[in-house]
Amino acid sequence: MTRSDISKLKKLKKYPRWVTIVLIIIFIFYAAFSYFKENPLVPSLKPSDDEIIVHSIDVGQGDCTIITSKAGNIIIDAGTGEAESHIRSYIKSLGIEKFEYAIFTHPHEDHIGGADMIMKEFAVNNVILPGVTHTSVTFSKMLDAIEASDAEIIEAVPGSIYSVGDIRMLILAPNSKKYDELNDYSVVVKLEYFENSFMFTGDAEKLSENEIIKKYSISLLDCDVLKVGHHGSTTSNSEQFINAVSPDIAIISCGKDNEYGHPHREIKKLLNDMGIKILRTDELGDISFRCNGNTIEIIE
Ligand SMILES: [Zn+2]
Numbered sequence: 185m186t187r188s189d190i191s192k193l194k195k196l197k198k199y200p201r202w203v204t205i206v207l208i209i210i211f212i213f214y215a216a217f218s219y220f221k222e223n224p225l226v227p228s229l230k231p232s233d234d235e236i237i238v239h240s241i242d243v244g245q246g247d248c249t250i251i252t253s254k255a256g257n258i259i260i261d262a263g264t265g266e267a268e269s270h271i272r273s274y275i276k277s278l279g280i281e282k283f284e285y286a287i288f289t290h291p292h293e294d295h296i297g298g299a300d301m302i303m304k305e306f307a308v309n310n311v312i313l314p315g316v317t318h319t320s321v322t323f324s325k326m327l328d329a330i331e332a333s334d335a336e337i338i339e340a341v342p343g344s345i346y347s348v349g350d351i352r353m354l355i356l357a358p359n360s361k362k363y364d365e366l367n368d369y370s371v372v373v374k375l376e377y378f379e380n381s382f383m384f385t386g387d388a389e390k391l392s393e394n395e396i397i398k399k400y401s402i403s404l405l406d407c408d409v410l411k412v413g414h415h416g417s418t419t420s421n422s423e424q425f426i427n428a429v430s431p432d433i434a435i436i437s438c439g440k441d442n443e444y445g446h447p448h449r450e451i452k453k454l455l456n457d458m459g460i461k462i463l464r465t466d467e468l469g470d471i472s473f474r475c476n477g478n479t480i481e482i483i484e
Contacts, residue, residue, distance in 0.1 A: 247294065356399075
């Protein structure tokens, strides 16, 4: 072997080492990217013994709320299907393995898109549904997953009250057996934790809102936070209904530049004119509230 042969060999040796280093760097970046894609940086939001935390999760044009407490967890809606991986990783980041109640307000995809995932991947004790069916694949996937689970199935009956520790859930709607609009079958629930209260109305429209106003007293309907009906559409959120609920804070769950123009200008004006603070998932992403039974703190 000549000197030039040896120097050629050295060069050859150097080349693979250089390639190996580059490959290792690419691998590290890829692994980190994959990890953070599956586990986004959700702040650690664990309620203390005497708190609950309400999470309005950014699912784009859809709804998903999770309530966590030491006594147990609740999920209200799980849409859309596209947001399934975000919902899953958000729940896992909170360390949740089990829900005492899952409420799927009505059978539209933007509310039940991830419902089958919830039923398959987490333990759910009770599922509350309105008494209405749908022909969509998403709906039948949800039903199959519920049937295959150990959950008790409860049809939403107005006036029913369910508890998880000191959390009380009052079912306020649907109040009729037959509606023309699927949205009006939405389960409407008032959630109370001592002096703190939230109202979740799904996509219930003005017809259902009117039934609620007629049936219940103003003092019962009064809430601190309203998750605005139907993503801020004018089909919901009548002035009388907003007046009856008279929230301090309105959450609007909608997708950025969504095709429906939600939230509608009229609803934003109505809420603004009434001095109600608006928090939108399309602007803020996931929104959380820490509730100690007395005050409600928005967690930035
Ligand atoms: Zn909807």
